[in-house]
Structures are given as C-alpha cells and as structure tokens.
Amino acid sequence: MNILSLAATAATLATLTACSTPASAAPRADLLGMAAPPSAATQTVAITPATRWVNVTSGDTVRFVVDGREFAWNFSVGPTVAVFDLNRVAPPGLLGRALPVYVDPDPYYSIGADWRIPAH
Template identity: 40%
Template sequence: MLNIRHPAMAILLASLASSAAICQAHASGYTGTSADYGSQVPTAGAVRTIVITPDTRWINVTNGETIRFSVGDQNFTWHFDTLQGEITFELARIAPAGVNVGTVRTYVTANPQYHG
C-alpha cells in the first residue's frame, strides 16, 4: 500500500490519474461515426424537444445538452458531446436508421460551463 504523508501529494496523484483517464478516452480522436457527436440516450434525460419538420433547415444546440428530437411520429434523444467546442454536421449522421431528418444542419456551440 502506498503511504502518502502529504495531502497535497495525494491530491496531485488523484488529479494525474483522472487526467490520464480523460485523455485516453479522447486519444483516438475522431472515429468518423456518430460517436464523434455524442450518444443516443433515454428520453428522460432530455432538457428540451426540437420538432423537425420538412421546412426545418438547421438547428442550434449546445455541447453537453441532451435533446429529444420529434420527427413526425418518430422520436430519438441525443446527448451532444463533441471533442471540439463548436462543430457543424448533418443531423442525419446521428439520427437512427429509418428516421428521415432530411438535410437538416446541426450547429453545436461551445458550452460556457466548460470554459475556465
């Protein structure tokens, strides 16, 4: 067992271990999959709903936000978690198979809570 006599050293070691885990999680960079933009999650976590209609051309979301998308009689919920603070992509990249979102463009803005 490691005997640490100074509390500051314990805090430093814990911080380094935490940083290493975070870096490893993003070490692979972009994968070219929907995982680059976050993940599909249960609807209960959604903070708001965006209705996609044939007239919808773009949507704005914030990195870290969980959104329920309503497309006709189909729904899906997505938690946005991008490596970059601001990014844009076609909503179809994250929509489940069979959900037609057309050519809606997604604009993800940086979350001010993530900045120091």
C-alpha cells in the same frame, strides 16, 4: 529540372495534400456524442419540413420528434465539432434529408467562463 529537384517537388506536394483537410470534412462518429433515452432530454425539438437547421449547445441532451417518432441525443461532442448532419446520429431513414446541427461550445468549458454563473 533534375531528378533530385523533381523528387523534392513531388514530396512537397504529397505532404501538402496529406496535411490538408477540407473544411467540410465530417467529424469522426465517436466525437458526435451518444444516444440517450428521450426521458433524459432537457429540451425537445420538433422537426418539420420547414426546419432548415438545429442549434444546440455541447453537453445538451435533446429529444427530436419527427412525424410522431422520436429519438434523443446527448451532444457531448469533441472540441473540434461545430456542425454535422443530424442523419449521422438519427435512426436510419427518419429524416429523409440532410439537416445540419450547429453545436455551440459548452459555456462551462469556454475561455473566460464563470463557473459561478449558471449557463441556463
């Protein structure tokens, strides 16, 4: 193997490594939505030790209640966000464990959505 062929192989490997992102990579924080006052929530989710995950729809504002403490989050997420750990947006130490949030796309912005039919 000559030096030119070795350099081409190294460049190819470097490009493939740089372009590949693990499927489980955490989305950027700025794509996860924003904090909201609990009074703005349209739904409430009580998180108990039995809660294994939470399902929301992009655009929802959800109030979470954990052991008498609460916080709310507006899930106006980026279009590439489908799941993330709720600990990333919850007050520090509130959950005490990983809890995935599965975010469905906003039906108003989905392909084939009919704007005349309310989503809820």
